Amino acid sequence: MSYFEKIEQLRDLEEKGKWNQARELLLGTWENDKENSGKLVRVVSECWLVLSWWDCCISTNGLSFQDFQNTLIECVEFGLKHFSDDTQFLCVAGHMIATLPFLFYSSEAVHLYSEWEQRGVDMIRKAHELDSDDWIAKILNLGLTLVSLDEHILAKGQFLPNIEKAFPGETELEKYFRDLLSP
Numbered sequence: 647m648s649y650f651e652k653i654e655q656l657r658d659l660e661e662k663g664k665w666n667q668a669r670e671l672l673l674g675t676w677e678n679d680k681e682n683s684g685k686l687v688r689v690v691s692e693c694w695l696v697l698s699w700w701d702c703c704i705s706t707n708g709l710s711f712q713d714f715q716n717t718l719i720e721c722v723e724f725g726l727k728h729f730s731d732d733t734q735f736l737c738v739a740g741h742m743i744a745t746l747p748f749l750f751y752s753s754e755a756v757h758l759y760s761e762w763e764q765r766g767v768d769m770i771r772k773a774h775e776l777d778s779d780d781w782i783a784k785i786l787n788l789g790l791t792l793v794s795l796d797e798h799i800l801a802k803g804q805f806l807p808n809i810e811k812a813f814p815g816e817t818e819l820e821k822y823f824r825d826l827l828s829p
Contacts, residue, residue: 651684693718740769
């Protein structure tokens, strides 16, 4: 079963480098169904991917870093308020926060880096506590500590036969998670 919501037209927009249109599509899809955490995760993830690849892996001509970051922050704040017990939101957003915490607060508040990094780690741990059978949460949780490196690698190997089922599409998010969770 696919881990992420399938959103028609998303892959086409990504392939054409129409990142703002992709953000607007995902934002509109979620705003029409605000209680759907899976759609929120797609908005958060797309904004995070674009921001993390800014001027590196994608063309940012005509894009506004601030628009993507504002959308990211707004959606994460909504998720923290409304989906604080949703394994997928905690796991995916937690990973993204722990990886690049500076994207989740205004640039003037640099003292918040460690606080946000820890928040991301705590979210991943909570996701695993809520659903210890969720392989993505398990692998990300094991990856938080070097103490469990062998167990982390073993879990990735055990999950490998299911990786294509969990991430069957070719959106950038699915490719990212296939790479992240492969041994």
